[in-house]
Amino acid sequence: MKRSLKKTMIAAASAIAAITAAGGAVAFCGFYVAKADTKLFNKASKVAIMRDGERTVITMSNDYQGKLKEFALVVPVPVVLEEGQIHVTDNAIIDHLDAYTSPRLVEYFDEDPCEQRVYEMAAKAAPSAAGAAMDRRRGDDAFGVTVEAEYTVGEYDIQILSAKESGGLAGWLKQNGYKLPDGAESTLGSYIKQGTKFFVAKINLEEQAKTGLHYLRPLQIAFESPKFMLPIRLGTVNADGKQELFVFALTRNGRVETTNYRTVKLPTGMNVPTYVKDEFGDFYKSMFAEQVQRESENAVFLEYAWDMNWCDPCAADPMSSDELRELGVYWTDGGDSIKPMPRRPIPSGGSQDVFVTRLHVSYDAAHFPEDLMFKTTGERENFQGRYVLRHPYKGDAKCEAATEYRAGLPKRYEQEAQTLATLTGWDIDDIRVKMKEDGQSFPPPKKDKWWENLWGKSNKSNSRG
Amino acid sequence: MALGSLLIFGIAGRAFSIEGVDIAAIFATALATQWALSAIFAVRFEAKSALITVLSLTLLLRANTAYPLMAAAFIAISSKFLLRANGKHIFNPANIGIVAVTLFSGAAWTTPGQWGTAIWLAAIIAGAGFFVTYRVSRLDTPLIFLGTFATLIVARALWLGDPLSIPMLRLQNGALILFAFFMISDPKTTPDGLAARALFAAATALLSYVFIYHFYRADGIFYALALACIARPLIERFDSARAYRWSDPPRLNPIKKPAAAPAE
Numbered sequence: 135m136k137r138s139l140k141k142t143m144i145a146a147a148s149a150i151a152a153i154t155a156a157g158g159a160v161a162f163c164g165f166y167v168a169k170a171d172t173k174l175f176n177k178a179s180k181v182a183i184m185r186d187g188e189r190t191v192i193t194m195s196n197d198y199q200g201k202l203k204e205f206a207l208v209v210p211v212p213v214v215l216e217e218g219q220i221h222v223t224d225n226a227i228i229d230h231l232d233a234y235t236s237p238r239l240v241e242y243f244d245e246d247p248c249e250q251r252v253y254e255m256a257a258k259a260a261p262s263a264a265g266a267a268m269d270r271r272r273g274d275d276a277f278g279v280t281v282e283a284e285y286t287v288g289e290y291d292i293q294i295l296s297a298k299e300s301g302g303l304a305g306w307l308k309q310n311g312y313k314l315p316d317g318a319e320s321t322l323g324s325y326i327k328q329g330t331k332f333f334v335a336k337i338n339l340e341e342q343a344k345t346g347l348h349y350l351r352p353l354q355i356a357f358e359s360p361k362f363m364l365p366i367r368l369g370t371v372n373a374d375g376k377q378e379l380f381v382f383a384l385t386r387n388g389r390v391e392t393t394n395y396r397t398v399k400l401p402t403g404m405n406v407p408t409y410v411k412d413e414f415g416d417f418y419k420s421m422f423a424e425q426v427q428r429e430s431e432n433a434v435f436l437e438y439a440w441d442m443n444w445c446d447p448c449a450a451d452p453m454s455s456d457e458l459r460e461l462g463v464y465w466t467d468g469g470d471s472i473k474p475m476p477r478r479p480i481p482s483g484g485s486q487d488v489f490v491t492r493l494h495v496s497y498d499a500a501h502f503p504e505d506l507m508f509k510t511t512g513e514r515e516n517f518q519g520r521y522v523l524r525h526p527y528k529g530d531a532k533c534e535a536a537t538e539y540r541a542g543l544p545k546r547y548e549q550e551a552q553t554l555a556t557l558t559g560w561d562i563d564d565i566r567v568k569m570k571e572d573g574q575s576f577p578p579p580k581k582d583k584w585w586e587n588l589w590g591k592s593n594k595s596n597s598r599g
Numbered sequence: 600m601a602l603g604s605l606l607i608f609g610i611a612g613r614a615f616s617i618e619g620v621d622i623a624a625i626f627a628t629a630l631a632t633q634w635a636l637s638a639i640f641a642v643r644f645e646a647k648s649a650l651i652t653v654l655s656l657t658l659l660l661r662a663n664t665a666y667p668l669m670a671a672a673f674i675a676i677s678s679k680f681l682l683r684a685n686g687k688h689i690f691n692p693a694n695i696g697i698v699a700v701t702l703f704s705g706a707a708w709t710t711p712g713q714w715g716t717a718i719w720l721a722a723i724i725a726g727a728g729f730f731v732t733y734r735v736s737r738l739d740t741p742l743i744f745l746g747t748f749a750t751l752i753v754a755r756a757l758w759l760g761d762p763l764s765i766p767m768l769r770l771q772n773g774a775l776i777l778f779a780f781f782m783i784s785d786p787k788t789t790p791d792g793l794a795a796r797a798l799f800a801a802a803t804a805l806l807s808y809v810f811i812y813h814f815y816r817a818d819g820i821f822y823a824l825a826l827a828c829i830a831r832p833l834i835e836r837f838d839s840a841r842a843y844r845w846s847d848p849p850r851l852n853p854i855k856k857p858a859a860a861p862a863e
Binding site: 300320323324327328360361362387388391392393394395396397503504507509511512513514515 | 661662663705706707708710711712713758759760761762764765768769772814815817
């Protein structure tokens with residue numbers, strides 16, 4: 135039965151539901167099972183990168199909570215950007231991409247063991263939660279630094295700087311009120327020697343007021359560069375603890391991975407106790423932290439890799455062509471969004487031709503001394519972080535198979551408990567207690583008396599062997 | 600031989616997402632090509648070198664389907680028979696296999712980041728074991744290569760003012776270590792004289808550095824070795840001239856082993 139469960143997949147829409155099930159069974163429904171708090175991770179950034187050849191579009195999203203006046207961003211960029219290469223977009227798009235790619239919880243319901251069928255049911259995922267606490271520095275006026283260009287784009291005042299030496303740049307930034315942490319100077323120096331320019335953004339309060347928004351919208355930059363990387367070093371300089379980074383890479387070819395750090399797949403496909411449904415957010419967070427430790431804190435985690443024409447099960451609707459185009463996918467036609475067929479596998483080569491990779495990094499200077507260097511591979515194998523709830527059959531069932539089924543449940547529960555403990559590092563006894571409260575108790579409901587096995591039983595057969 | 604098989608399966612088992620089918624496909628293609636071409640060229644069938652090629656391809660190359668991997672194995676082995684100069688192979692077999700399929704098809708790729716420090720250690724141990732049992736005389740090649748490469752990236756870090764943890768991170772790259780001990784070390788595609796070999800290894804390191812840091816090719820080491828192999832006849836000419844006049848007393852005959860070498 136386990137086999138057939140595994141093989142069958144479900145698709146669930148937020149509104150509609152279309153489902154395939156094994157063994158000719160009819161399946162049904164689709165609803166939200168778990169929704170993790172979007173504020174799961176503090177000090178997190180979400181960055182979408184479109185990469186095709188040397189063409190690059192980076193979308194930087196942040197959940198900056200402080201005073202707008204004090205917001206400042208310093209991003210090393212490979213070239214001086216023209217005004218048209220800078221853009222401000224909407225949070226909703228990144229949030230959608232986040233939801234579409236987030237680890238998901240899937241729910242299965244065991245059938246009446248007396249009838250050899252299996253129903254299944256889909257579920258919904260936990261959006262990651264992130265937003266940037268990027269480099270917060272603020273500025274004022276010139277020093278020994280060339281301001282290559284100045285623009286106001288949306289609510290941002292942007293300057294592109296180039297500098298000859300780090301002392302000058304650091305001085306300029308300090309003079310301009312940027313709080314440069316100790317150690318930033320040498321990092322700046324390294325970037326300068328590599329010919330890097332600096333993209334500096336502050337909030338234009340007047341323009342910001344016009345937007346009527348209480349949050350900052352994601353900044354986007356488009357450029358061409360042979361370097362496929364994401365600068366994280368400046369962010370680690372003022373490190374008070376680790377920072378979380380979600381990278382959503384959009385390519386034509388396939389999965390993106392890091393070349394200077396190991397890219398590790400998040401554990402997936404495990405059966406976990408049903409109570410996890412109510413604490414999926416905690417589960418995901420603990421599991422991630424545990425995996426980070428297990429990989430010596432220096433691995434990049436793959437959470438999702440998928441052809442964007444479909445998903446199964448879907449944590450959110452696939453992105454429309456318009457949304458993808460906004461994120462830099464210039465080869466989709468945009469215009470009328472060809473709503474992709476979401477719920478079922480479409481052979482590759484579909485209409486979008488976009489492959490998404492979601493990477494999750496928890497980084498600090500000690501474990502990630504170098505910027506993240508990426509590489510697009512031809513790998514098109516789909517991968518998703520997916521966790522399975524199996525609800526036991528609770529109805530009346532009186533047959534030999536049912537007895538066997540029930541006898542097998544405690545073992546299954548124990549396995550689920552151990553899986554959960556291993557994944558998250560949670561205390562196994564706590565897990566057992568919670569499982570019991572949720573109706574997944576361990577001791578077999580009714581234990582056979584030992585002598586019953588000696589001479590057989592009068593009214594009940596036991597086929598355990 | 601037993602050691603070779605053990606290494607192949609021991610290390611391949613820890614590789615990142617390679618399927619048994621792919622390993623089998625590489626293995627079968629390499630051995631079949633070796634066998635067929637041995638028959639055609641009327642030489643003794645020798646599985647050992649084909650197995651080392653299989654090992655390198657298995658550990659370093661990835662693809663969506665088995666075909667590009669099989670193509671790489673075929674190119675690798677047939678290059679030994681078809682592309683020769685002065686009785687030696689021009690290209691390192693596994694290397695040319697990798698370069699050919701990654702450069703011209705895009706259907707296969709290398710995974711330079713997929714090795715942790717555990718693999719690094721394993722590769723060093725395996726590499727050491729490999730050399731002890733196989734051909735001690737060529738251990739200098741990987742060491743000179745790694746030494747030169749390390750010098751270059753440490754110098755770069757010092758110039759940039761970067762912490763040394765950055766070059767250290769790069770040096771622990773498992774693919775680099777595997778490349779050094781299992782690929783560039785191949786006795787059939789390195790010059791025979793020590794001086795020429797040192798030059799060959801150092802040039803490969805320099806080219807690797809240029810590919811990686813100036814052309815941003817993460818898999819630059821493979822292209823570097825292919826170029827170095829093309830230039831090798833030049834290096835060897837330079838070597839024999841020098842060796843005549845300047846060779847040290849202990850190395851009267853720069854280990855010119857006949858083709859009896861089990862390597863191919």
